[in-house]
Amino acid sequence: MSRNRTILYLDLKKHTSQVKVHADTYEYIGGIGLSLKLLSLLKEENPVIFSIGPFNNSFPFVSKVCSIFYDTEGNLVESYVGGRLGLVLSLTSFEAVVVTGRSANSVFINISSGKIEFVLNQRGDLPSIGLSNRSSFINFDGDQVLIDRYFRLDPRLGERLRGQNVEGLAISADHSLKIEKRDEYSKLYREILVRGRELSVPYDNFFSCAGCPAGCSLSAQPEYDPSLTLSYCLVACGFAANIFNNVPTVFACFQSLGFDYPHEVLEEVSDKIKRMRSDYAHL
């Protein structure tokens, strides 16, 4: 893991994309921390920001994708939803996708193998482009906006995306990550997996988010708990807050991945998030 964060910017007005490497976002970890930092730089452009955290592909129950945006009344909305999107995005070169502007025509965005396509007027069925076992997608189904045909995004995000003339978005994983400390990491992975009994929701047999074995009855719902900070920087499930809103556990996870994340950064990030949530609460 690098100290830098690689962000994909999509300009819907011009149908252009840009990749920027931010060296100033390390202390925000990822997820909501990274998103709020990006929002502080881009507020005037009123973006929709999707982001992941450093453990999206590495530990169980870290299974969401973070989205933030201002709703039509100018209030900041923060929402977390499951499916494969977080996992797939974590296996690209991007840690966040920032969507700005409005397309003149209805557009489907396809992000695959480092290429960005703006596919115009893709009405009807989902396009076959980019959709496979290593893909995830957002599309509209009636009034609902769904990830992977099942997991529901916040309806206000649906309104925003419709307002930007976005018909859908597909992302395909194109990266593999080498595990540096395989034994240490695998041991911690198994230890966290058995902590599934600490989830604040029972296991069930509904469709589950990628990386989560719970299959809980609430997996399809978007979530937001304003009391959570560190675990939302990781983009962990809110029901796993007992595991991931805990600095020593998170520190151990970083260590097992061979990454010396400073303890003080993990300790201080909660206050940063609370302050920024307040600072950017309204457009």
Added chain:
Amino acid sequence: MPRLESAGRYPPIEVMAKLVAPHMERCIGCLLCVLCSSRARGSISLEDSAIRIYFDGTSFSAQVDAGLPVSEEIVKICPRNCLALTEDQ
């Protein structure tokens, strides 16, 4: 590659374990099996795995790469017991 021993009074013969997915109707799409398999090969990936999971909008299906090694962990990690190892002589 894991090996299973045959039972009975004859000397044990070594057989190769083959991953099968006999109960995909139970699958909830968590992908723990996919990640487990790639992890065993030293990477985190959706491509370097012995198993791939597809979703058609209503149910999941599995594609197993018989050429890649598998361990019993991939069977045990499935929360819905969808997978099994069989003997393939």
